[in-house]
Amino acid sequence: MRAGAAAQAWSRNGNRGRPGSAARSGLHPQRFGISPVSEKKEDHSDLIVACGRGDKAALQEIYRREAGAMIGVAARIVKRRELAEEVVQESFVAIWRYAARFDPTIGSGRAWLFQIVRNRALNMLRDTSRELPTEEGALNAAVDADAYYENAYERLANNSALKRCLEELEPRRRQGILLAFVEGMSHGEIAAKLKVPLGTTKSWLRRSLIALRECMA
Amino acid sequence: MSPHDPNEDFLLAGEYVLGVLDGVERDAFERRAAREAVLREHIAYWQERFADLDSGVAPKDVPPALWAKIESQLGGKALAQTGPSFSERIWESLGFWRGASFAGALASLLLAISVGLLAGRATPQPQIVAVMLTPDGTPGAIAEIHYDGTINVVPLHDFDVPKGKTLQVWTLFDKAKGPISVGLIERTRQALFRRADLPTGPQQLYEITLEQEGGSPTGKPTGPILVKGFGALPRL
Numbered sequence: 089m090r091a092g093a094a095a096q097a098w099s100r101n102g103n104r105g106r107p108g109s110a111a112r113s114g115l116h117p118q119r120f121g122i123s124p125v126s127e128k129k130e131d132h133s134d135l136i137v138a139c140g141r142g143d144k145a146a147l148q149e150i151y152r153r154e155a156g157a158m159i160g161v162a163a164r165i166v167k168r169r170e171l172a173e174e175v176v177q178e179s180f181v182a183i184w185r186y187a188a189r190f191d192p193t194i195g196s197g198r199a200w201l202f203q204i205v206r207n208r209a210l211n212m213l214r215d216t217s218r219e220l221p222t223e224e225g226a227l228n229a230a231v232d233a234d235a236y237y238e239n240a241y242e243r244l245a246n247n248s249a250l251k252r253c254l255e256e257l258e259p260r261r262r263q264g265i266l267l268a269f270v271e272g273m274s275h276g277e278i279a280a281k282l283k284v285p286l287g288t289t290k291s292w293l294r295r296s297l298i299a300l301r302e303c304m305a
Numbered sequence: 306m307s308p309h310d311p312n313e314d315f316l317l318a319g320e321y322v323l324g325v326l327d328g329v330e331r332d333a334f335e336r337r338a339a340r341e342a343v344l345r346e347h348i349a350y351w352q353e354r355f356a357d358l359d360s361g362v363a364p365k366d367v368p369p370a371l372w373a374k375i376e377s378q379l380g381g382k383a384l385a386q387t388g389p390s391f392s393e394r395i396w397e398s399l400g401f402w403r404g405a406s407f408a409g410a411l412a413s414l415l416l417a418i419s420v421g422l423l424a425g426r427a428t429p430q431p432q433i434v435a436v437m438l439t440p441d442g443t444p445g446a447i448a449e450i451h452y453d454g455t456i457n458v459v460p461l462h463d464f465d466v467p468k469g470k471t472l473q474v475w476t477l478f479d480k481a482k483g484p485i486s487v488g489l490i491e492r493t494r495q496a497l498f499r500r501a502d503l504p505t506g507p508q509q510l511y512e513i514t515l516e517q518e519g520g521s522p523t524g525k526p527t528g529p530i531l532v533k534g535f536g537a538l539p540r541l
Contacts, residue, residue, distance in 0.1 A: 140506050142479035144379065151372055156364030163365065173371060180375040181502065185454065188506030189432070194342070195349025202359045203322070203352060207331070210324050243361035250357045268323040269355055275325050297319040297351075304354055 133197035139187035147184055150201065155180075158205045164236040165209035165272035175212055179205045210272050237266035253303035261296045264289060311343075318347030322355060339432070339452065378502055431457070434539045435511040437532035445532035448474070448511045454501025458513075460493045464531055469518050475526055476503060477510040484512065489520050509536045 132153070138146035155176055162179075163172035182204050190200055241262075244251035254262050260282050267273040267281060279289040320326050321334050338344040431449035439445040445464075449457040458474055466472060471491060475484035488498040490513070512533035514526040521527045 140504065142482070142504055142506070142509075144376075144479070147379075148372065151375070155367045155371065157359070157362050159365040159367065160362035161359050164362070169365070172365070173368060177371060177374050177378070181378045184379055184504055185501060186505075188504060188509075189339075191345065194345050195352055196356070198360075199349065199352035199356050202356075203348075206324055210331075211328075214328060240358050240361060243363075244357050245361070248357045250354060265323065266358075268325045269358055272324050274327065278325075293320065293323065293325060294316055297316055297323075300354060301319075 131197045132201060133190075133192040136183070136187050136190045136197045136200065137192060139184055140190060141188075144184075147180065147187075150183065151180060154198075154201060158202070161202060161205055162209040164240065164270050165206065166212050171212060172209070175205060175209045178208045182208065206272070213272050214274070237263070237270040240270040241266055249304050250300075253300050256303055257296055257299060260284075261292050264292050265296050265300075268293065314344060315347050315350075318344060319351045322348060322351035336452075431539060433505055433507055433509070433536040435509075435534050435536040437511055437513060437534040439532050440530075446513055448536070450505045450536060454499060454503070454505075456487055456498040456500055456503075457495065458487075458490065458498070459495045460490075462493075464493045464513075464515075466492060466515070470515055470528075471518050471520065472513050472531070473516040473520050473526070473528075474498070475512050475514065477512075478504050478506060484510075484526055486520065486524065487511075489516075505536070507536050507538050510534070511536060 132150055135146040135150050139150070158176045158179060159169075159172045162175035163169060166172050166175060179201075183201060186204070190197065241251070241254065244254075254265065257265070264278050264282060267278050273281065275286055275289050275293070278293075279286045282289065284292070317326075317334060318338075321331060326334060334344070338348060432452050433448075433450040435448040435450070436444050437446040437448065444461050446458060446460045449459075451457070456474075460472075464472060471489050472493070473489050474487040474496075476487050477484045485503065487500055487503070488496065490496045510533060512526070513531045514521070515528040515531060516526070517528075
């Protein structure tokens with residue numbers, strides 16, 4: 089268990105926004121300031137750029153550092169361990185292929201990597217042609233499925249701006265955001281889970297995004 | 306509301322990062338984001354905002370066999386090297402390029418882009434375009450490399466392909482690994498390859514060699530280089 093290391097990583101990320109840069113015009117996001125050197129290591133941007141040049145060792149280093157966390161993120165969405173591993177396998181092939189498109193001046197490398205993982209996991213989840221066999225493992229996995237989004241929320245560091253701002257949301261709206269991001273639920277699934285109409289779900293999520301933007305400014 | 310309302314785009318980026326766009330919406334948004342830097346900034350903004358939820362995940366054990374599976378899908382297994390071949394030396398040599406004037410290369414890049422656009426195909430705009438020049442510096446073929454891993458190779462003149470020979474397309478993205486085969490072209494005509502396993506960087510070299518039927522027996526170029534050129538990002 090590397091929970092300690094993970095906690096460090098997120099408390100650092102939680103402080104990423106420059107404190108002095110709160111003022112923003114309109115809805116346009118403020119670009120982040122240059123990260124302190126200590127964060128650079130966690131960011132992986134250099135490794136992704138190296139992958140873009142065809143450096144397989146860089147890809148393997150990303151794998152060494154993040155494959156475990158990536159399986160964790162994918163498992164929250166696809167719910168089953170072996171599917172999560174398949175997602176991560178596909179993700180690394182995609183990282184290799186798309187690395188040359190990564191622009192380190194726009195966003196963090198880590199966020200870029202995990203977006204790929206999440207997109208692959210969502211593809212697998214919504215791939216209706218794929219029959220998910222019901223095996224013992226699936227049943228076991230289903231037992232703690234309910235806890236994923238709550239867990240992710242509870243594990244947020246106390247100094248995380250995201251946690252503070254999620255706390256300010258009305259509980260069901262917060263749940264909607266977490267079910268979408270953590271468990272990969274669609275509008276329809278969230279509507280069913282929260283027992284609200286589809287249209288309401290959509291507008292809740294949008295209004296929650298606006299509230300989060302204002303809160304995290 | 307206009308379809309590209311900036312506030313709408315900002316929220317759309319939020320929904321993209323949340324993962325609630327359906328497949329069609331997501332693909333459309335990604336295609337736009339590939340062209341519009343402001344959308345990529347919106348995406349990065351939301352990714353940073355939600356990053357803590359990923360950072361806090363408890364890492365799972367990684368099965369030992371996973372890396373090998375990944376590596377086998379990256380394409381291009383390392384071949385035993387017995388010194389550089391003739392064509393590898395040519396590949397490295399700058400002499401080939403001195404024959405091609407820079408202005409000529411630029412003109413042919415523009416030509417290639419207009420070929421792609423005027424062709425009016427339903428396929429999306431290419432991610433990378435490579436103009437392959439003959440040794441005398443005239444454009445001999447273009448390669449359009451698409452986001453989905455398809456590589457469209459269009460010869461721009463008739464290559465002399467004797468009986469028992471074939472055209473083979475190569476790309477070089479890692480000098481240590483040498484040129485990797487993209488595929489074969491039986492005769493001088495457009496060919497589409499699906500090579501999602503290959504990296505697609507700009508400044509990646511593409512070339513076509515003349516090889517024996519069935520392709521180079523060594524897995525590396527053995528025949529004469531007919532055309533070659535670097536990939537570049539089209540400014541669309």
